[in-house]
Amino acid sequence: MIMSDAIVTKRLTKHYGRKRVVDSLNLRVPRGSVYGFLGRNGAGKSTTIKMLLGMVHADYGQVELLGEPADQLCWETRSRIAYLAEGHPCYGWMTIGEAVRFTSSFYPNWNSTLVDQILDHFQLSRRQKFRRLSRGQQAQVSLALAVAPDPELLILDDPTLGLDTVVRRDFLESLIQIIQRQGRTILFSSHILGDVERVADRIGILVAGVLRVDCRTDQFRESIRKIVLEFHGELPEQPLCPGLVSCRQVGSQLELVTVGYDDVQREAIEALNPRSIEVLDLNLEDAFIEYTRGPRRPLPLFVMENQDAQKTGSQGAA
């Protein structure tokens, strides 16, 4: 049986007034992967996720979840998809027990042992009202409720927003346990790049509604290089360097960030005659910042699984 991708969008577009919030998005989340959906605030991540779930109507384009068109999802497929919205919404007046009973009534497959385990682990009494719980506890309960039906596809919209460091770690641990079960697909958006690096196989970066990056996490990291050039006298103008993302003057140094670092880039840089050249790797957070901050338009970097053989350098030079 050919397994289709868990999530596929085709030219998904959404306008709010005149502003194009999501622009012709072609997203592809393979089954079994953990996909980190990144982007600055206002880039369109939340809107995209809401369109996936049918909370917001797209102006143009199609969405497919687990192989079925999202607007015609049959009941059975819907019960295999879980969604945790931003802020972990739930009915504040419900007690945890009531919330469990309410949610479980929708799903034929409900793993009540799992819910019990999570609640006991975090020492949560079923009699407590949801609104009386701390944010972290609410997040854990919401995650438990989302995961209990044993979903194949889990979509999380900024699940660690507003959680303190310890609770975030707890949350990630729960997530790792879910990941370890084969075949589960997770799409989550986050601002905590450290967490994304730990957990995501693939990342996608949305910049002003456009998907500019869609590749494996390590591929993205390895492509972005920071080059620090020292000069004797005056700093030259921005070099003509393919794959250049940003160029900054810092004292007597010129800091360049490029997508890919190959002979082409090396030649362009050596042509500037710097006193010294230092090529640095960046961690995911710095790479993301450099990529999304620069005043120049970021260059796209698309690598699909079956194109792994291609050098990323040639991608950047394109």
Add this chain to the structure above:
Amino acid sequence: MEFQCDTTSRTPIYKQLIVQVRQGIARGKLLPGDRLPSVRQLSQQLVVNPNTVARAYTELEREGLLHTRQGVGVFVAELQADLNESVRQERLQTALECFLTESVHLGFSADQVLQAVAEQIQNFHFVGAPSDAN
């Protein structure tokens, strides 16, 4: 042996794990035949994606440092000197060049360097045959 991972580091997580395993073996904290945590256990412990751990283990296996016994676990392999003598010497010389250049730039005397080496050598687990005085 304790594993750690640092997401702020410039090194990808799987490379950090590889480095830690190699160092562990070099220092004798991991001896041939020792069992490493399973992919599942380590990913839970470090809170990282199991694929990352799997990738590190796969690379280490390819380098010949680990071997997997199906259904049993991942074990440290017997140290094999499968590179020929000249390559080994060459690599050793390169490592020495690097180390000694750095020491000179740091302003140490030759005696201080020898002393530091003598002290650290205790912490490492050398498996080669004791060299004959030549």
Add this chain to the structure above:
Amino acid sequence: MLKRLVVKELRESAGLVALAVLGMACVLASLTGFPILPWQQRSEIYQYPFVRDSLPFYFALSAGGLAIALGLKQTAWELGQGTYYFLLHRPVHRQRIFIIKLAVGGMLAMSLSGLLILLYAWWAMTPGHFPAPFYWSMTFPAWKMWIAILTVYLGAFLSGIRPGRWFGSRLVPLAAAISTALMISDASWFWLAVALSLATSLLGVFAIFHYVQQRDY
């Protein structure tokens, strides 16, 4: 699952219902001259039940208020709380969720307001309470108002579900519903009132389900 949805809607309406019951008790007390506050005494009634009394005013206030509050709470409150993101992606038809909302809300609004009229009528027809004859036909104007409550409830519901950036434009359906309710209450014939109410309610329900499917949450 549908049972749970019904229970949820009931639980969420409980506060408003309690307030309404309290309010209606006060209304009944004042209409029947029953003293509620400690310093009042059993007063003489200068009103003729159902013929010339303050029922229309108090009814509009209490039953109308309940209908509006329920309609808005079931829609706009959930929107404000963000709980639609907890509810609407579940494996259940969106229409069913809203059918249950409408059924519970409508039933609560109509039954409580109907109860108010029935209790008042019972009081009026019990001999010894009021020195004047009582005929059921006297209650017809009250029942016209009762039918109009459905329109008001649906108008509030529609106002809550209809998207709109300006607060004023969002309340248009409610304003329209209230004016229609006044027309229904004033209709010359009882059956005209019924027809008008049914027609506007049907319109309201269609509009509601249109927005339920079409809107962004």
